[in-house]
Amino acid sequence: MDLMEKNMELIEVQKLEGHTDRVWNAAWNPVSPILASCSGDNTVRIWEQSSLSRSWSCKTVLEETHTRTVRSCSWSPSGKLLATASFDGTTAIWEDLGDEFECISTLEGHENEVKSVSWNASGSYLATCSRDKSVWIWEVLGGNEYDCASVLNGHTQDVKMVLWHPTMDVLFSCSYDNTIKVWWSEDDDGDYQCVQTLDESTNGHSSTVWAISFNAAGDKMVTCSDDLTLKIWRADISMMHSGEGYAPWTHVCTLSGYHDRTIFSTHWSSDDIIASGAGDDAIGLFVESKQHDSVNGPSFNLLLKKEKAHEMDINSVQWSPSKENRLLASASDDGMVKIWQLETIP
Amino acid sequence: MVSGLINENPTVYERKERRVRTDSTNSDEFSVEPIDQLEIFDHIRDIRDPEHPYSLEQLKVLTEDSVEVDDLKSYVRVTFTPTVEHCSMATIIGLSVRVKLMRSLPPRYKIDIRVAPGSHATEAALNKQLNDKERVAAALENPNLVEMVDECLSPSFE
Numbered sequence: 001m002d003l004m005e006k007n008m009e010l011i012e013v014q015k016l017e018g019h020t021d022r023v024w025n026a027a028w029n030p031v032s033p034i035l036a037s038c039s040g041d042n043t044v045r046i047w048e049q050s051s052l053s054r055s056w057s058c059k060t061v062l063e064e065t066h067t068r069t070v071r072s073c074s075w076s077p078s079g080k081l082l083a084t085a086s087f088d089g090t091t092a093i094w095e096d097l098g099d100e101f102e103c104i105s106t107l108e109g110h111e112n113e114v115k116s117v118s119w120n121a122s123g124s125y126l127a128t129c130s131r132d133k134s135v136w137i138w139e140v141l142g143g144n145e146y147d148c149a150s151v152l153n154g155h156t157q158d159v160k161m162v163l164w165h166p167t168m169d170v171l172f173s174c175s176y177d178n179t180i181k182v183w184w185s186e187d188d189d190g191d192y193q194c195v196q197t198l199d200e201s202t203n204g205h206s207s208t209v210w211a212i213s214f215n216a217a218g219d220k221m222v223t224c225s226d227d228l229t230l231k232i233w234r235a236d237i238s239m240m241h242s243g244e245g246y247a248p249w250t251h252v253c254t255l256s257g258y259h260d261r262t263i264f265s266t267h268w269s270s271d272d273i274i275a276s277g278a279g280d281d282a283i284g285l286f287v288e289s290k291q292h293d294s295v296n297g298p299s300f301n302l303l304l305k306k307e308k309a310h311e312m313d314i315n316s317v318q319w320s321p322s323k324e325n326r327l328l329a330s331a332s333d334d335g336m337v338k339i340w341q342l343e344t345i346p
Numbered sequence: 347m348v349s350g351l352i353n354e355n356p357t358v359y360e361r362k363e364r365r366v367r368t369d370s371t372n373s374d375e376f377s378v379e380p381i382d383q384l385e386i387f388d389h390i391r392d393i394r395d396p397e398h399p400y401s402l403e404q405l406k407v408l409t410e411d412s413v414e415v416d417d418l419k420s421y422v423r424v425t426f427t428p429t430v431e432h433c434s435m436a437t438i439i440g441l442s443v444r445v446k447l448m449r450s451l452p453p454r455y456k457i458d459i460r461v462a463p464g465s466h467a468t469e470a471a472l473n474k475q476l477n478d479k480e481r482v483a484a485a486l487e488n489p490n491l492v493e494m495v496d497e498c499l500s501p502s503f504e
Contacts, residue, residue, distance in 0.1 A: 022483075040483065068487050071480075087484050113484050131484065158481070176478065208478065226478075261456060262479070279456065279479075312453055313479070334453070 003273070003287050003303055007345040010283065010306045010328070016047055016337040018058050023331035025072040025316045031079035033322070034059075035329055037337045038070035044084050044094075046101065047337070056339060065092055065103050072116045072161075077123045085114040091128050093146065104144040109136060109151075118171075120164040125149070127171050129159035135173050135183065137192060154181055154194045161211050166218040168240060174209035180223055184246060195246050198223075198233070203251035205231065213268040221249065222274050224263035230255040230276055230286070232300060253299050258284050261313070269319040269326070273303065273342070277314030277330055282307045285342070310334050351397050353430045359406050361391075380417040381451070387413050389450040390424065392502035393442050396435045396494060401501065405429055407439060420454040422447065427462040436466055440476040441485060442498040 021040030028035055033049035035056065044062040049055070068087035075082055082094045082101070091107040091114055111132035118127050126138040126146065137150040157177035164171055171183040171192065182196040198204040207226035214221050221233045232252040239247040261279030268274050276284040285303040310332035320327035326342035387410045391403040402408040407426050414423045424443055428436045440459045447457050460473045475481055485491050 069483060087487055115480070131481075160480070176474075176481075208474070 002290055004290070004301060008285075008304055009343055009345050010285070010304060010309070010340045011343055013327070013339040013341050014056050016045075016056055016058070016339070017335070018045055018061075019043070019335050019337075021069075022312075022333040022335060023315065023337055024069070026318050026329040026331040026337050027073050027075055027082075028318055028320045028322075028329065029075050029079045030077060030321050034079075035337070035339075036073045036075065036082055037329075037331055038073045038084055039335075040069045042066050042068060042070060042086075044070055044073055044082070045337075060100060062094060062101055062103075065106075066090070068113075071114065074117050074119055076119045077121060081123075083117040083119065083126060085117040085128060087113040089114060089130075091117050091126075093144070095144075105146055107136075107138060107146055107148075109148055110134070115159060116161040116163075118162045118164050120169055120171075121167055125164070125169065127162040127164060127173075129162040129173055131158040133157060133159060133175075135159055135162055135171070135181075137171065137190075139190075149190050150192050152183055152192055152194070154197075155179070160208065163212045163214070166214050166216065168218070168237070170240075172212050172221070174212050174223060176208045178205050178207055178209060178225075178227075180204065180209055180212065182249065186246070196248055198249060198251075203231070203254070205229065208262075210263065211265045211267075213266050213274075215268045215272060216270045220252070220268070222266050222268055224266040224276055224278075226262045228256060228259055228261070228263065230258075230263060230266055230274070232298070252297055255286060255300055255302075258286075258302055258305065264314065265316045265318075267318050270321070270323075271326070273319070273326070274300065275317040275319060275328055277309075277317035279313040280307075281310050281312060281314060281332075283309040283314060283317060283328070283330060283340070306340075309340075310336060310338065352433050352435055353397065356395070356398055356400070356405050356429050358400050358404050361401070361404055381415060382417070383410060383413045383415050386415055386422055386424075386447070386451070390443050390446050390502065393439075393446060394498045394501045396438045396442075396498055402426070402439065402443075408443075419456075420452075421456050421458075422451070423458040423460065425460050425462050427465045431465065431467050433466065436461060436472055437475065438491075438494055438498065440472070441482065441491070442495050444476065444482065445486070445495055446499055446502060 019039040026037045035047040038044045046060045048059040066086040073084045093105040094101045110130035113131045129135045135152040139147045139149040155175040159175045162173045174180045180198040183192045184195045185192045205225040233249045235249045236247045259278035263278040265277040274286040283306040286300045289299045312333035316331040318329045328340040392401045459476045
């Protein structure tokens with residue numbers, strides 16, 4: 001199915017209002033029609049879709065816990081737990097008890113603002129990162145216990161995001177130091193080391209890298225930056241699956257000229273559409289080109305650009321995991337979360 | 347805090363005559379005037395220097411030409427010149443200018459702040475920090491910094 005040949009449009013399904021400050025991040029629950037958003041108003045909002053009316057409403061507000069901006073939130077693979085990272089230096093773990101959420105644990109240790117939190121594929125590890133330049137790995141033990149397993153130093157500046165690989169226990173981080181780092185424990189003994197750094201010398205970004213996202217198979221990755229570009233990377237992960245050692249990531253192509261302000265977020269959908277959200281208030285959608293250039297490798301084309309998707313900077317774009325339709329959530333400095341549907345126009 | 351001032355003897359300049367704006371051409375009360383260079387300069391010229399009892403205009407840290415604006419694109423860039431090359435107050439000055447503009451301009455505006463090229467020892471690092479939205483947001487949650495910024499801004503609100 002070649003999307004480029006159809007007339008596609010990003011239709012606004014609903015605008016979710018409620019936050020009283022900028023919204024930094026939105027995260028879809030992996031198993032239920034629930035969306036979490038977190039904000040500079042120090043709260044997290046849980047939005048649920050009504051099975052009757054199909055419309056979204058705010059089910060609950062997680063407040064009185066974080067004392068400063070909540071910067072990012074992430075659901076565990078089971079969908080039962082929500083981790084929230086805050087400028088107050090802590091990461092809170094919340095359990096969905098049905099009609100309410102309870103904060104079951106608070107992870108402390110970072111010296112200053114926590115920027116991002118990520119669960120690994122099995123839900124056995126959590127990773128966090130901070131302006132203190134470090135990345136922490138936490139082991140998920142039973143009984144609501146979380147233990148710091150590793151403190152990873154290597155970045156020379158503020159770490160903006162951490163993300164576990166979708167299928168392997170390999171951790172990725174990106175930073176204000178313009179690099180992306182890959183962390184791996186070769187002997188699987190919990191001793192993580194930095195096995196690769198993607199910087200300007202390896203066709204990397206020339207300014208702060210804000211976000212990372214993987215395709216479903218986990219053999220391709222997209223990153224976005226203050227340098228106004230998105231970069232696509234690939235690795236021969238079958239090599240890693242067969243135990244032949246670390247397979248390095250290499251640059252595939254750079255998408256430039258589509259946004260003229262910092263690109264804060266990018267997300268790769270399960271059906272291979274890359275979304276970008278930027279400081280120019282626009283959402284970009286990209287797909288891989290059908291023309292395979294055997295010399296230069298794959299290239300990507302702009303499917304569409306939604307200008308003025310919000311009134312202010314877009315901080316986060318996330319595709320819904322739902323297979324039914326192509327839903328995209330966006331979060332903005334204007335205090336709104338919006339839900340969009342990508343549709344073919346007849 | 348800082349025991350000795352960064353710049354003991356700053357040069358103080360005369361304040362420019364305030365031009366009175368007469369709107370003789372436009373009689374339509376519902377039309378919106380585009381925001382121009384002078385209007386933006388008026389928002390920031392009286393911001394007080396963090397160390398001295400003078401405005402950024404008086405110290406020539408800011409001039410009208412510091413402001414580059416494109417109202418149609420909702421874009422403004424302010425270039426400021428610290429009085430000395432190793433000015434550690436440059437972050438406070440840059441933050442103060444940004445905060446004042448954020449509070450004075452419509453939310454559609456994109457604001458870039460930078461130091462004048464060649465005017466500061468750590469120019470690139472400073473510019474990067476002043477334009478990292480997340481770093482600015484975190485800084486403005488720091489009560490000590492907010493207090494310093496508010497002190498610089500109070501004369502400009504009169």
